[in-house]
Amino acid sequence: MVVSLRIRASYSYTKSMFWADKIAKELSKSKKAQLVDDAKTPSGRVHVGALRGVTIHDLVYKALQEAKIESRYTFIFDDLDPMDSLPVYLPKKKFERYMGVPLENIPSPEGRGSYAGYYADEFIRVFNKLGSRPEILWSSKLYKDGKLDTQIKLALDAADKIQEIYEKVSGSKRPKDYIPFQPICEECGKISTTSATGWNGKYVSYECLENKVSWAKGCGHKGKEDPFSGRGKMPFRVEWPAKWVALGVTIEGEGKDHASKGGTRDTADAICREIFGYEPPYDVPYEHFLLSGKKMSSSKGVGVSAVEVAEILPPEILRFLMVRPRPMQHIDFNPELEYTIPKIFDDFDFARVSKEADLARIYELSQVEKETKKYFVPRFRDLVNLVQMPNIDLATQAEEIKGSKLTAEDKQALKERVKYVKIYLERFAPEEIKFTVKDNLPLEVEPLTEKQKKLLINIVNLVDKAGDPERLQNDIYQTGKVMGLSSSETFKAIYLSLLGRESGPKAAWLVLSLDKNFVKKRFEEAAGRI
């Protein structure tokens, strides 16, 4: 008995601590300053999944800050990586020739600057909006400024050892005499096509091979390059740990594809220890963040970009979506399923007022600005109905639901929420929950029975005196019941007459949102009296 009580006590203790706070607590033991780092290749519009990485690292950073641990958060754009596929939204004619060229040397698809800069800026704007503001670093600049020189030399001098590590950890064979450096070809400007052939302590000699990769052609040039000039780079599995050492990174996670046994992370960790003599950063592997649904994949095969998803959810709710699950929990968000969007708003509003420690912490960390203002806002699904009703004052309706006057914060929250309700209705809401009051008597009233027609005439008399929707709703129901109609038959008569369909929002509210004379005339028409 005692044992089980103890287990329970310790379970509830761990449960009440948010995962990032646990990491901060663990790292605080070292008494050292911490550097959280994340990175991304800006190869095009950044996929929504990358937002999860930025947010996870941001959560660790914020937890460290709150625990008063000296810390920084850097985000590196790997802009020396080559263009290795052509995004479908770009003109093939203009960009095909850049396949294999480092992204920083490709012109921007719009305006001045580089291709890498263009897509990096787009991504930065999105994650800044979500409350993550890491210091931005560029791989090309780290190379040019000589920040990685020590690691480049160590790697080149230990090429054999690196090859051994690759084979030992990943189980895959590397070509013989593998040299861990790729120069940019001085003739054709490509980096994917070059293969280093020698290292003499000063220069890396290389060949630009015609068929090294299937997606870019090399020019056949043979040359030599100074590896400390910034005109070349280390392969990813060597460059990653090199950056950890050079910058002093102490926390960096990765998507689960890189985290598998014998995968990129394992190799990078081994190289970090054995070649650079540095203890690898604390690891936070994380699962995919998928957005499914047909309407969202605008660019074939590319999936949904971070920019696109930031248009359909407010920043704090998109952030909440990533803060709530643990890193290794899969997120599959399909906005086209009937309740996905209304539910995430409900969940957020629930967390907003929750007294439960876990949920309150999740809500707190979902904020994009420091101040969390208390406000009232009607449920998302109620607003879905209200915004579709004609001639309705939303603020008055919201006040009625709240039971008191709206504050300035309430009004602001309502305005913001309505914006996303409209986006939802326009783009994702299933047909069943959309409605419009028909200007003319819908043909769909044809199957109405004599009893239903009589009911409509009886409702005409109710409408005249009605003021309170609750009461009217009950009066309509009672009228039908007395006449021997089921609840469904009663309300169908109203929906068919006004909306031309069998279902709709709460009938009394709908009726009272309309001009009384219009409703009366419509019911009389439906009953065949006019």
Ligand SMILES: [Zn+2]
């Ligand atoms: Zn070349």
